[in-house]
Amino acid sequence: MPPSRSRPARYAKRRQRRMKAVEHDLSPQQWAALSAAWGGCAYCGAADRPLQRDCVLPISRGGRYTLENIAPACGSCNASKCNDEVTGWLRRKKLDERAFLESHVRIQAELAVLFAEQPL
Template identity: 40%
Template sequence: MNNNTEKIKMKVCSSCKQEKTLDEFGKRKTNKDGLDYLCKVCKRAEWQKNKDLEKHREQQRIYRLNNQEKIKEYNKQYSKKYKKTENGKLARKMYKHNRRSRDKDLIYTLSKEYWEESLNFFNNSCAYCGKKSNRLQHEHVVPSSKGGHYTKQNIVPACKECNLSKLDNDLFEWYVNYSKYDKKKLEKILKWTNIKFESQTQQLALL
């Protein structure tokens, strides 16, 4: 018998990754070796952590219960501030814009077929900037606030960015000043929509 080959059984803790003797692990019947994954030190630390977390949550709950008015006021102030940020302003603008479109008694004549036609005409890309996307939005060339209907000719595919920029603006006023203005694209849009020029300025836009 060689006593040197007799090994002291060890196990690696799955938390601290240290190799420890078996008596440093708690029991866990459901495991093959009948021992915990975590050493006793880590187990204790985990237990304490959970207990602290529970205590913290309970404190938060009590705080909320005792300070309902204060929290309400805080939220009110926060949303007031949010409204003044760029994101907040945009969100409000979009909300108003969408509501106006719904409120107007629009004639919904654009069928799926028409939309496909429009997409084909613009090569499945944004009519204003040319970006290809499979999430193009239905964009009113003549905005509904200015009497534009939801008809085949009045709808062009637009990316989210261009749609957000255009909103209720007049096509000419907006597009020629837009960072992504492109004469060829404007011509194409006019071809699709069959919009006639109303002023010389509009014609000049194409020169």
């Protein structure tokens, strides 16, 4: 009987398969612009911590690493959100859902114009 893998190892393998199954097109320049536009964690506003790429629509629910689907998040928010739907998670955490959604739409529109004007 082969040794069983640990739960974290199984989850990591499953995530790796999901990541390979979709096309991710977030460039380093887009990530830098996105991080600068938010000025900190998109959810809690923390600006004194390293930021991670968080999929607004999680990869496990069909999301991808694209300019439209990524928000910068501190490690705490990213880990807490996990693969939850963003609005439900914001409500549970008692974070300002409306402020996030308005900022997300505004920043996405600004960056879409910026990157549409730049040749790849």
